[in-house]
Amino acid sequence: MVPPHFRIFGRSLFVAIGDKMRSNYFKNAVHQLGDFHLSRQIRNGIFMDYSKIHKDTYDALADEYEERVDTLLPVTQEAISYFSPHVASGGNVLEVGCGVGLAVKLLAEQGFAVKGIELSPKMADYAKKRNPHAAIVVGDFLTTDFKATFDGIFAFAFIHLFPKADAVRILDKMYSILRASGALYIGTTESSESTEGWETKEDYSGTHKRFRKHWTEVEFRDALECSGFGNIVLHKIPDPFGKVWMDFTAKK
C-alpha cells in the first residue's frame, strides 16, 4: 500500500523524505514535478490559496505599513549594514516582498541596482512612489520566472508567511537565482518552538489573517544549509515594537 504522502504531489513526497535527506536528485525531481501554484493551493486535500489571502491582507494594511516607515528606519538600516558588505559595489539586488519600499530606497542609496517584487499592489504603489527609478514588480515570488540572476537577495519579514514545505522551496529558488558567491539576507522572528498555521495579525488594526510559520534558530539554519547556503551568520535585531528579529546573512 502506498502511503498517502507518496500519492499526491511531488512536494508531499519531498516533505515525507525529510529535510535532512533532501538531495539534489530529489530537489530536481520536485522542481520538474512541481506546478508551484497548484500544489500550494491543495495540501492534503485542503484548499489554501494563501497568496490570495496575503494579497488582501497586505493591501488592507498598506497604509499602516507606510505610517510606520520612520519608526522602522533604524532596524532596516541595521539589517542593510550586515548585508551590503557581502554584495559587490554596484551589484544588482532583488528585494523579495519589498512592502512599501524602504529597504529598496536604502539599498539604492548605497549604489546597488535594486529590483523589488511585491505581491500587494497597494504596498507596491507606495514602493514605486518612494523609488520612482527602481524596478518594482507586482507579482508572486513563488510563480515569477526570473530571467536575471542577482548578486544579492534581501528578504526581510517574508519567509515566515509560508508553510515550511514551501519555504524550503523558496530558499531553493533564492539559491538558484543568486550568482556564484551571491549573498542572501533573510529574516524572521525567533521561536522556541516550530509551529505553523493561520493567525490574525494582531500588531496591526483589524482582524486580517496571514499564514505564519514560527522557526527555531536551529531549524532555520538547517533549512538554509539544506538549500546549499554557507557562511551563515545570525544577526539578532530588536525592533521598536518589542519583537526580536532573527536575521541571517548567507552566501551561495
Ligand SMILES: C[S@@+](CC[C@H](N)C(=O)[O-])C[C@H]1O[C@@H](n2cnc3c(N)ncnc32)[C@H](O)[C@@H]1O
Ligand atoms: C511583513 S511584510 C514585510 C514588508 C517589508 N519586507 C518590510 O520589512 O517592511 C511581507 C510582505 O511580503 C509580501 N508578500 C507576501 N507574499 C508574497 C509573495 N508570494 N511574493 C511577493 N511578495 C509577497 C506582502 O505583500 C508584504 O508586503
